[in-house]
Amino acid sequence: MDLQQMRYAVALAETRNFTRAAERCSVVQSSLSHRIAGLERELGLQLFARSSRRVELTSAGAAFVAGARECLAAADRAVADAAAATGVVRGRLAVGVIVTAAAVDLPEVLQRYRARHPQVHVVLRSGRSDDLAAAIREGDLDIAFLGLPEGERPTGVETLVLDHDRHVLVVPAGHRLASASRVTLEEIAGETFVDFMAGTPARAQSDQAFSAKGLVRDVAYQAGVVELMTRLIARGLGVALMPSAYVGPMAAGDPDLVLIPVDDGPRRVEYLAWSRFNPTPATLAMLQVLGVKPPA
Known part of the structure; x- marks a missing residue:
């Protein structure tokens, strides 16, 4: 054999x-x-x-x-x-990323990584933050870019905080709130919402914010793809709370969408996560590209 x-x-x-x-x-x-x-x-x-x-x-x-x-x-x-x-990094690097990652320009990072380590085969996987963290713990992923509600932290992995972000309300042009300078959760609780799938960390960020205020809302549409969510919003089918750092550049120049700050809206923390147990040379090389020094 x-x-x-x-x-x-x-x-x-x-x-x-x-x-x-x-x-x-x-x-x-x-x-x-x-x-x-x-x-x-x-x-x-x-x-x-x-x-x-x-x-x-x-x-x-x-x-x-x-x-x-x-x-x-x-x-x-x-x-x-x-x-x-011998100073040569090769092998495989499995990278996980959430669909709304905004703290780093991943294509640019991968371009620099490729220039330094052309013999490494990079595999990309998208998914929800809890699944990606579990994949790191199980050895299926080497490194991942995650986003979790403020106050939560990935467990069983090494982490580095990359950014703190606030959610904004995304509404269609012509919506009754489109001209508002700011809103509160109480003011928008009666709206029909488009949101991420129930049970995901991305969805939990908004669910927890409304629950903390004792508010109930109607989520009529659930999706895992942001582009589909924004298209539903542009058609007037609902509104959504999304991370400002991600949806801001996406909506820039789109006449069908309006972004409104939310005073008491959800907050998100983006993390870099990797295995704390014997990281591979390819993983250590990626941390170096990102300017991260792993704990001794």
Whole structure:
């Protein structure tokens, strides 16, 4: 058994298709099939259940693939550590980011990182802050840019505060409040709202602010994509509370949207988070690009 067989098994488990697995591994299908069959013979176990249309892991296969992923990750880390010892950073960097990140210009950061470390393969993943923090703790992500309600902090990871931000009210042009210089939560509680999905940290920021005031509001539309939310608002279907640092540049020059400060509105803290346990050379290199010195 060798690492290449493990890679083939993981690829087949993830694609559930011999042709797609072979394409991912850059080999012909017959070669991949032969190596998988040889692996099963060597182990004396059936790892995959096959039919003319389907390929699925057996219980033995699921256990094997879980261990294979750990072995492959360890092998990749060994190669990265060896290269780092010679001053070369290589390997994989998995970066998580919330959709409303505004404290850093991520494309610009990645451009500088690429210029310094062209041999690192960067993988980007978007999601909600709590899921991204959990992925760091579990080793699926190396670093992430998060946003949480003021007073909350990611747990089980190293963090650095990047920015503090206030939410603003986003209304369509022509709305009754469009000419207001400022508003309060009580003044807008009766509006129909567009917001992020219930249960997410992005949604919690507004929910907690209204709850603290003893106010109840109607959230008629929930979405995970800011562009869709602003389009709903522009159509007059509702209003929303959004981080000013993010929505401000987005709405600049858009005649269909108006941003209004909210005196007692939600506040958000943006964080940089990374693993506190044995960060990879690629992670340490990204922290260096960001001007962050990890704790000793």
